[in-house]
Amino acid sequence: MAQTEPYITADGRQIGGVLMDMRGITLRFGGVEAIKNISFDIREGEIRAIIGPNGAGKSSMLNVISGFYHPQDGEVWFRGEKRKPMKPYQVARLGIARTFQNIALFEGMSVLDNIMTGRLTHMKTGLLAQAVWKGRAEREEVANREIVEKVIDFLEIQAIRKTPVGRLPYGLKKRVELARALAAEPKLLLLDEPMAGMNVEEKEDMSRFILDVNDEFGTTIALIEHDMGVVMDLSDRVVVMDYGRKIGDGTPDEVRNNQEVIDAYLGVAHE
Amino acid sequence: MLAPADGGPVNLPQLLARNVARHGAKAAYREKEFGIWQSWTWVEAAEQIDALAMGLLTLGAAVGDHIAVSGRNRPALYWAMVAAQRIGCIPVPLYAEAAAEEIAYALDHCGARFAVVGDQEQVDKIADVRDGLTALEHVIYLDGRGLRKYDHAAMTSYADVQKAGRASGLIDVVNARSAARGYDDTCVMLYTSGTTGRPKGVVLSNRNVIETSKNSAEFDHLRPEDEVLAYLPMAWVGDFIFSIGQAMWTGFCVNCPESADTMQLDLREIGPTYFFAPPRVFEQQLTNVMIRMEDAGRFKKWLFHHYMAVGRRVGPLLLDGKNVGLLDRLNYHLAKLLVIGPLKNTLGLSRVRVGYTAGEAIGPEIFDFYRALGINLKQLYGQTEATVFITQQPDGEVRSDTVGVPSPGVELRIAENGEVFYRSPGVFVEYYKNPESTASTKDAEGWVATGDAGFIEEGSGHLRIIDRAKDVGKMADGRLFAPKYVENKLKFYPNILEAVVFGAGRDYCTAFINIDLTAVGNWAERNNIAYSSYQELSQHPRVLDMILGHVTAVNESVAADPMLAGCQVHRFLVLHKELDADDGEMTRTRKVRRRIVEEKFHDLITALYGGAAEVYTETEVTYEDGRKGKITATLALCDAVVAAEHKVAAE
Numbered sequence: 001m002a003q004t005e006p007y008i009t010a011d012g013r014q015i016g017g018v019l020m021d022m023r024g025i026t027l028r029f030g031g032v033e034a035i036k037n038i039s040f041d042i043r044e045g046e047i048r049a050i051i052g053p054n055g056a057g058k059s060s061m062l063n064v065i066s067g068f069y070h071p072q073d074g075e076v077w078f079r080g081e082k083r084k085p086m087k088p089y090q091v092a093r094l095g096i097a098r099t100f101q102n103i104a105l106f107e108g109m110s111v112l113d114n115i116m117t118g119r120l121t122h123m124k125t126g127l128l129a130q131a132v133w134k135g136r137a138e139r140e141e142v143a144n145r146e147i148v149e150k151v152i153d154f155l156e157i158q159a160i161r162k163t164p165v166g167r168l169p170y171g172l173k174k175r176v177e178l179a180r181a182l183a184a185e186p187k188l189l190l191l192d193e194p195m196a197g198m199n200v201e202e203k204e205d206m207s208r209f210i211l212d213v214n215d216e217f218g219t220t221i222a223l224i225e226h227d228m229g230v231v232m233d234l235s236d237r238v239v240v241m242d243y244g245r246k247i248g249d250g251t252p253d254e255v256r257n258n259q260e261v262i263d264a265y266l267g268v269a270h271e
Numbered sequence: 272m273l274a275p276a277d278g279g280p281v282n283l284p285q286l287l288a289r290n291v292a293r294h295g296a297k298a299a300y301r302e303k304e305f306g307i308w309q310s311w312t313w314v315e316a317a318e319q320i321d322a323l324a325m326g327l328l329t330l331g332a333a334v335g336d337h338i339a340v341s342g343r344n345r346p347a348l349y350w351a352m353v354a355a356q357r358i359g360c361i362p363v364p365l366y367a368e369a370a371a372e373e374i375a376y377a378l379d380h381c382g383a384r385f386a387v388v389g390d391q392e393q394v395d396k397i398a399d400v401r402d403g404l405t406a407l408e409h410v411i412y413l414d415g416r417g418l419r420k421y422d423h424a425a426m427t428s429y430a431d432v433q434k435a436g437r438a439s440g441l442i443d444v445v446n447a448r449s450a451a452r453g454y455d456d457t458c459v460m461l462y463t464s465g466t467t468g469r470p471k472g473v474v475l476s477n478r479n480v481i482e483t484s485k486n487s488a489e490f491d492h493l494r495p496e497d498e499v500l501a502y503l504p505m506a507w508v509g510d511f512i513f514s515i516g517q518a519m520w521t522g523f524c525v526n527c528p529e530s531a532d533t534m535q536l537d538l539r540e541i542g543p544t545y546f547f548a549p550p551r552v553f554e555q556q557l558t559n560v561m562i563r564m565e566d567a568g569r570f571k572k573w574l575f576h577h578y579m580a581v582g583r584r585v586g587p588l589l590l591d592g593k594n595v596g597l598l599d600r601l602n603y604h605l606a607k608l609l610v611i612g613p614l615k616n617t618l619g620l621s622r623v624r625v626g627y628t629a630g631e632a633i634g635p636e637i638f639d640f641y642r643a644l645g646i647n648l649k650q651l652y653g654q655t656e657a658t659v660f661i662t663q664q665p666d667g668e669v670r671s672d673t674v675g676v677p678s679p680g681v682e683l684r685i686a687e688n689g690e691v692f693y694r695s696p697g698v699f700v701e702y703y704k705n706p707e708s709t710a711s712t713k714d715a716e717g718w719v720a721t722g723d724a725g726f727i728e729e730g731s732g733h734l735r736i737i738d739r740a741k742d743v744g745k746m747a748d749g750r751l752f753a754p755k756y757v758e759n760k761l762k763f764y765p766n767i768l769e770a771v772v773f774g775a776g777r778d779y780c781t782a783f784i785n786i787d788l789t790a791v792g793n794w795a796e797r798n799n800i801a802y803s804s805y806q807e808l809s810q811h812p813r814v815l816d817m818i819l820g821h822v823t824a825v826n827e828s829v830a831a832d833p834m835l836a837g838c839q840v841h842r843f844l845v846l847h848k849e850l851d852a853d854d855g856e857m858t859r860t861r862k863v864r865r866r867i868v869e870e871k872f873h874d875l876i877t878a879l880y881g882g883a884a885e886v887y888t889e890t891e892v893t894y895e896d897g898r899k900g901k902i903t904a905t906l907a908l909c910d911a912v913v914a915a916e917h918k919v920a921a922e
Binding site for chain 1: 304305306307416417419420529530532533536
């Protein structure tokens with residue numbers, strides 16, 4: 001996969017240049033090396049999967065991308081610029097949004113309010129102006145609400161718009177979390193196990209939505225997922241991690257035939 | 272007679288023009304989108320319709336072409352139907368949930384050159400069968416989501432067609448074409464779902480639609496200020512008459528829900544004044560209310576039951592304008608304040624002035640519940656071939672066991688064998704490309720056979736329907752067998768969703784039962800009964816016990832009727848799957864296809880008439896996406912308690 005020129009995929013999507021470049025990332029927690037010198041890139045418009053057995057360091061890698069963890073070694077390049085160590089909200093402003101492995105929504109708030117929080121980084125009026133809610137604050141709220149409503153329409157959750165999130169079943173909560181991430185209109189969307197714990201039908205729905213997001217908005221997506229069928233169907237390229245190392249990188253077919261990957265999944269004694 | 276006697280409008284485009292002149296600035300259509308009710312006045316709607324009509328001209332639509340319309344209820348799709356009429360074409364609404372083959376059959380049968388559809392789902396369905404459809408030239412879609420990469424050679428978005436139409440300036444052609452449409456020209460073609468055989472294309476003329484709309488609107492004093500919620504399938508004649516015929520005749524506003532799931536919420540927000548629903552919708556609402564009341568605290572529960580009892584006693588009397596004592600009046604007011612008012616508001620029925628139910632018999636308990644709330648819920652009896660109306664109940668003469676008196680302009684006749692015949696201005700023109708069926712249904716004098724057996728009640732003059740004429744049969748010992756009569760009694764229990772009774776030519780009757788997953792599932796939860804699937808729940812011993820109780824009670828009530836006492840259910844089983852239109856077991860309007868059920872579950876019927884205690888069966892099912900699968904189950908065969916028959920003395 002040395003190709004760096006923009007190209008069109010078999011299903012007609014435009015894949016652009018490199019959006020995010022991870023160069024030699026190493027992340028340690030005390031003496032434990034969670035990520036060992038990993039490099040890979042994410043290209044504009046693609047669906048990039050990160051897979052690997054439990055404890056391989058996938059979520060840690062996602063946390064590095066989202067700016068939650070700061071790697072001890074290595075560089076993160078985003079849109080052609082080297083990213084300085086940042087707070088998560090600064091990363092969010094760069095256009096990176098994410099969902100969590102364990103759903104992190106405000107349970108007592110309605111679906112609508114939860115998704116509105118996804119717009120926070122786009123709101124400029126201050127606390128006081130928002131409390132008075134006149135003039136600019138009101139106009140801003142209306143404009144943001146419009147975007148949120150489009151997301152609600154897109155993910156087909158109109159019927160639960162006013163329902164408190166705490167009352168929703170798990171599969172729908174996952175969808176609301178995706179909605180909140182989408183509301184931020186991200187350039188890069190990070191999904192941490194979007195299909196964990198779902199039944200077949202919910203997985204099919206979620207896959208459909210992920211493909212549609214990518215297709216309609218051209219959003220670049222990086223996802224972690226355990227369901228191999230889903231990963232192989234959805235993604236353009238796959239990074240395989242095991243024990244903090246990168247053991248494979250390429251198209252689903254290349255990865256599927258990689259001996260190291262097969263060993264990692266079927267289990268081979270580690271010396 | 273070529274035109275109405277009063278020189279009124281002779282086609283729907285003329286009605287539209289009249290509404291633009293009369294009610295121009297009044298809301299004609301509303302649709303909730305992006306969380307907000309968007310509305311269009313009659314003037315705006317007419318502009319949208321014209322733009323699409325001109326757009327269709329640019330695509331080459333010729334006079335007499337059929338234009339298929341398919342999707343969920345949306346203003347733009349209603350406009351498409353009127354736009355078709357504007358340019359002398361015939362709209363053919365199709366069931367949005369229909370399987371691809373069903374859609375293919377209709378498109379092929381009417382030779383539609385154009386199809387206006389809602390979204391990707393409909394586009395995909397047509398794409399699946401497009402190879403076999405030589406006539407179909409162009410598909411126009413409303414919602415472009417997911418369609419970006421499709422080949423657009425023979426596909427355009429609705430907005431683009433309108434844009435091309437506006438640019439074309441062909442309005443004179445449009446006007447000339449609509450002016451040429453006469454009173455007896457075709458207004459619309461609707462496919463009947465048909466409980467037997469292939470669907471038939473019922474051709475309705477402008478006369479059928481306009482006279483029926485006028486008569487029925489006057490019967491119920493419909494006003495331009497009325498509001499309806501359009502949520503029933505657009506392919507169903509009822510929706511065509513309510514949301515297009517009557518709406519255009521009276522000029523009232525048609526509201527379209529945001530999505531199928533939000534119907535209940537949207538109903539509440541709109542608060543329609545004129546409401547139509549099949550019994551199933553009312554049943555569902557009532558079941559939900561009852562389930563939620565079960566979860567309420569003891570005081571609230573007491574309050575609910577106490578004041579609903581007051582409502583049941585007094586509400587229907589007040590609705591019928593009968594004398595009610597002062598104390599009862601006061602009590603009812605209190606009930607309205609504390610229970611009935613808030614409940615009606617929650618159900619979205621606060622403003623209903625006229626409510627109708629039809630299609631199936633409605634259970635007396637359900638009917639009485641809504642009447643107790645002070646909702647003027649009435650029954651009507653009709654069919655596609657009659658442009659809906661055959662009989663309906665006038666205000667003040669509402670009962671659950673009749674379907675009312677003949678609608679204005681309708682004549683009724685009961686044949687020797689009990690079959691109901693009618694003649695009216697709404698009687699259809701013909702079945703499209705099917706003269707044999709037309710001839711066997713409609714005679715030279717215009718009398719149409721309904722296929723239902725019934726009688727006119729002495730005294731009140733109301734029609735009572737017993738059953739489908741061809742389903743009424745004889746048992747082995749010669750006694751009358753009327754399956755629907757027993758099935759309806761069974762279905763009136765909230766736990767029973769569907770029932771099919773067998774017994775023609777047999778010694779005794781047996782039944783298939785479908786449990787209602789919402790009601791029984793809730794009951795199971797309440798009683799700590801664990802289950803993992805519909806199938807498992809359906810065969811749970813305690814569920815079977817509960818159903819046995821219902822069957823026994825029904826048997827007792829059936830035994831009380833000397834004419835039908837032979838129809839008591841002796842043995843029954845609870846089916847492992849819901850009867851489903853996708854599997855062909857029901858029509859799209861959810862009527863059981865008895866013959867198909869009989870064929871498909873032939874082994875189960877044999878088992879019911881055998882002596883075994885259980886039976887193993889394999890059933891083919893069709894998933895929503897058209898794939899087929901197989902489910903297997905072992906079903907318990909239950910013996911019911913049969914009541915002693917009341918012997919009629921001195922017969």
